[in-house]
Amino acid sequence: MIRSLPAITLLSCLAATSAVADATDDRIHELEHLFVNAMVLNGPEVVDCTLSGGAQSTCFTITVKAEPQDYEPGPWCPTSGSDGPELAGKWFVDGEFVDADGAFMASLADVYDDPKWQMVDPETGEIKVTDSLEQCAAAARPDVGAEYENFCVVCEASYMDEDAAVTYTIPLEPVAQDNPMPTNQTGSGVAFNGIRLDGPAPVDAILGAYTVAPFDDCGGHVNLHVGYHYHAATDCLETTAQDDGGDAPVIGIAMDGYDIRANLGVQDPTLDECNGHDQGDGYHYHAGEEGANLILGCMTAQAGCVAEDAGAKCDASARPPRP
Ligand SMILES: [Zn+2]
Ligand SMILES: [Zn+2]
Structure with a gap:
């Protein structure tokens, strides 16, 4: 015979379960409001997830298009040494968020103390800019060919598939981990306008190929994986x-x-070392300065997933290293 539980225990169990469900509902409802200006294709909804440290957890998942709804991204590359800042984007130099305009492109040999830089043609004043999907893909690879030296690299959002979207799966309750995790694998997070807050841009690799891949004034540019994304807040x-x-x-x-x-x-x-603190109203991070190339340097809890295909189940512990 199955021994029946005292009625009082059953009741308090039910109360606890529904309190959790209420808190989850409240958070999902709050997230719907927070992402109200994003181009949301699906969610936010509750899913099971495996976090980067292996924790089985409960996450929210949201699928968004990487298109800000309140401004048009760009411009990025100036096309001439005489183009002013209104025709160009920004770049990181020594912790500053500087205009990557024609005058800046003309000064790269001085800025980086290397005469191999010659972004502006001394005869014509023109700047070579990648202008196709193929050139974007070739010049944004880690091993850029020498033919793209002294190119300003731009990838347009129009190169993305029509139905390209990004799915974020993020724990509803952070789960602590022993060692802070760098954001260069996972990215930093997602802004409420639905745009990825990425990890640091690989500035050394970009400069090592004698290219510049400017950000717009909002700190964003396009890659062929997630589309438009930010390297500065x-x-x-x-x-x-x-x-x-x-x-x-x-x-x-x-x-x-x-x-x-x-x-x-x-x-x-x-x-703390991840730019986070708890001032009595809950732990949170602060983004780094605009020019720091560091929206977040690290995270103190286990990360969820960011994926280009919406159906994928989130197992962040199995994530392959980023190429
Ligand atoms: Zn980028
Ligand atoms: Zn604070």
């Missing part, structure tokens, strides 16, 4: 609707589930 991500609660506004969610707030603008001694 700029004020493009801050809206007047955001409640900052006395801190910098929340601009997105990290891959480990913690909030990412805007850069603080000051060196705050309470920030």
